[in-house]
Amino acid sequence: MKEILDAIQSQTVTPGGSAAVTSADFAALPLPESYRAITVHKDETEMFAGLATRDKDPRKSIHLDDVPVPELGPGEALVAVMASSVNYNSVWTSIFEPLPTFGFLERYGKLSELARRHDLPYHIIGSDLAGVVLRTGPGVHAWKPGDEVVAHCLSVELESSDGHNDTMLDPEQRIWGFETNFGGLAEIALVKSNQLMPKPDHLTWEEAAAPGLVNSTAYRQLVSRNGAGMKQGDNVLIWGASGGLGSYATQFALAGGAYPICVVSSPRKAEICRAMGAEAIIDRNAEDYRFWKDAHTQDPKEWKRFGKRIRELTDGEDVDIVFEHPGRETFGASVYVTRKGGTIATCASTSGYTHEYDNRYLWMSLKRIIGSHFANYREAWEANRLIAKGRIHPTLSKVYSLEETGQAAYDVHRNLHQGKVGVLTLAPREGMGVRDEEKRARHIDAINRFRNV
Known part of the structure; x- marks a missing residue:
C-alpha cells in the first residue's frame, strides 16, 4: 500500500493536463495481497438482541x-x-437494523459465479469514496489507472429491460457497500465502472468523498423529474435541513430559485442554514412541536400549529414540496401541511418505516406521495457536476481516521454530527488532493461552511 500511496502523492497534474505519474505507471504498480477495511461480522448479528435501537453501539460491532x-x-x-464517509446505511449495517445485511450478500451471491465473491462472513461497508483507479477489468473503456474519481453507490446489472429507462428500476438494483460487499470504508474498493465520476478538482479527498450518496439522493428526490421536479418559486419544507440529506436539499432549493423552509432541532443548526442562505427556519425543539401524543396517537392540533407557523414564513402560502426523510415521526404532519396538489417526496425513514397519516388530507386535496431512492447514473453525474462547478458545496463538518470509524458511526447514530462526517482511508492527513487552487479559493468560505460553525 505504501507504493500505491507514494504514487498517488506524486500525482501532480500540470495545467496542460500531464501528470508526474502516468496511467501506465499506475497499471504497473503491484497490488497488495490484502488491505485494511471496515467490516461487520456475520457471527455477531445477534449481539444487540433485545436492545432498543438507540442503545445499539456501532463501536462494538465495527x-x-x-x-x-x-x-x-x-x-x-x-x-x-x-477518503470515504459515513452514511445512515452504514449505521443501519452496524446495528443490524432493520435486518442484517448478510441476507443481501447471500441473495446477490446466488446471482452468478462472479457475484458469489460478495457472499462472505464479513461485510466491507461504506457507500462513498474519493480515490484513484488502480485496475480496470475487461470491457472498461471510459476509465484508466491513475484517474482521480469519486463513486456513486448504485450497483445494477441491466440485464432486464425494466432498468433501461431509469436504472433505479433495474430488478437487480443494489446499493454498493450496503447491499454489496467491498465498500468504500477501506483502503481499496471494488466498484462497477459505471459508478465512477470525475473527482472535483478543487476539493480535498475528504471533501470530495462526502457528497456522493446524500447529494445524489437529494438531487433525485427534490430536483429530478423522477422525484418532486422542483421549480423556481416553490416553497420547499426541508426536514433536518442542516443534516446529511437536508443540507444538500437546502442548497438545491436555493440554487434552483425555490424558497426553503428549514426545520432544525437547535440554534446551532439554524445558524448553519442561515450560513447557506436560508431565511425561513423553524427550530422544532425551541417551538416544542410534539406531533405524537404517545407512541400510538398523533396530535392533529400540532399539525395545524405547524402549518400556521409555515404560513407565517411564506406570506400565507402552504408548501409545494415536502422533502421527507425522518419518516414515522413527521410524516403525518408532512401530509397535512402540503398545499393542495402538492408533493411529499420521501426516502430513508430514519425515525421509523411505518408511516401513519390522515388520508383525507391526501386524497381530497389531490396531493402526491413519491417514493425516492438514491439516483440513477445520470442524476448522480449531474449532482456531481454541480459540485465540480462550485454551485453545490460539501457539507463536511468533521473527519475521522479509519481506526475511528466506529466512533464516527456512533456519532451519526446519535445525531451528534452536522452535515456529513468524513473518514480518511489511505490519505495520511486532511487537506490533500486539491488540483485547482484558484477555483478552491473562490469557494473556500462555502467549502468550510460546516467546519466553521
Whole structure:
C-alpha cells in the first residue's frame, strides 16, 4: 500500500493536463495481497438482541480487519480509496437494523459465479469514496489507472429491460457497500465502472468523498423529474435541513430559485442554514412541536400549529414540496401541511418505516406521495457536476481516521454530527488532493461552511 500511496502523492497534474505519474505507471504498480477495511461480522448479528435501537453501539460491532483483495471482473474497477464517509446505511449495517445485511450478500451471491465473491462472513461497508483507479477489468473503456474519481453507490446489472429507462428500476438494483460487499470504508474498493465520476478538482479527498450518496439522493428526490421536479418559486419544507440529506436539499432549493423552509432541532443548526442562505427556519425543539401524543396517537392540533407557523414564513402560502426523510415521526404532519396538489417526496425513514397519516388530507386535496431512492447514473453525474462547478458545496463538518470509524458511526447514530462526517482511508492527513487552487479559493468560505460553525 505504501507504493500505491507514494504514487498517488506524486500525482501532480500540470495545467496542460500531464501528470508526474502516468496511467501506465499506475497499471504497473503491484497490488497488495490484502488491505485494511471496515467490516461487520456475520457471527455477531445477534449481539444487540433485545436492545432498543438507540442503545445499539456501532463501536462494538465495527471492526478494522485485513482482508484479501477481491478478484476483478468484467466492467469493474479497483480503486485506491483516499477518503470515504459515513452514511445512515452504514449505521443501519452496524446495528443490524432493520435486518442484517448478510441476507443481501447471500441473495446477490446466488446471482452468478462472479457475484458469489460478495457472499462472505464479513461485510466491507461504506457507500462513498474519493480515490484513484488502480485496475480496470475487461470491457472498461471510459476509465484508466491513475484517474482521480469519486463513486456513486448504485450497483445494477441491466440485464432486464425494466432498468433501461431509469436504472433505479433495474430488478437487480443494489446499493454498493450496503447491499454489496467491498465498500468504500477501506483502503481499496471494488466498484462497477459505471459508478465512477470525475473527482472535483478543487476539493480535498475528504471533501470530495462526502457528497456522493446524500447529494445524489437529494438531487433525485427534490430536483429530478423522477422525484418532486422542483421549480423556481416553490416553497420547499426541508426536514433536518442542516443534516446529511437536508443540507444538500437546502442548497438545491436555493440554487434552483425555490424558497426553503428549514426545520432544525437547535440554534446551532439554524445558524448553519442561515450560513447557506436560508431565511425561513423553524427550530422544532425551541417551538416544542410534539406531533405524537404517545407512541400510538398523533396530535392533529400540532399539525395545524405547524402549518400556521409555515404560513407565517411564506406570506400565507402552504408548501409545494415536502422533502421527507425522518419518516414515522413527521410524516403525518408532512401530509397535512402540503398545499393542495402538492408533493411529499420521501426516502430513508430514519425515525421509523411505518408511516401513519390522515388520508383525507391526501386524497381530497389531490396531493402526491413519491417514493425516492438514491439516483440513477445520470442524476448522480449531474449532482456531481454541480459540485465540480462550485454551485453545490460539501457539507463536511468533521473527519475521522479509519481506526475511528466506529466512533464516527456512533456519532451519526446519535445525531451528534452536522452535515456529513468524513473518514480518511489511505490519505495520511486532511487537506490533500486539491488540483485547482484558484477555483478552491473562490469557494473556500462555502467549502468550510460546516467546519466553521
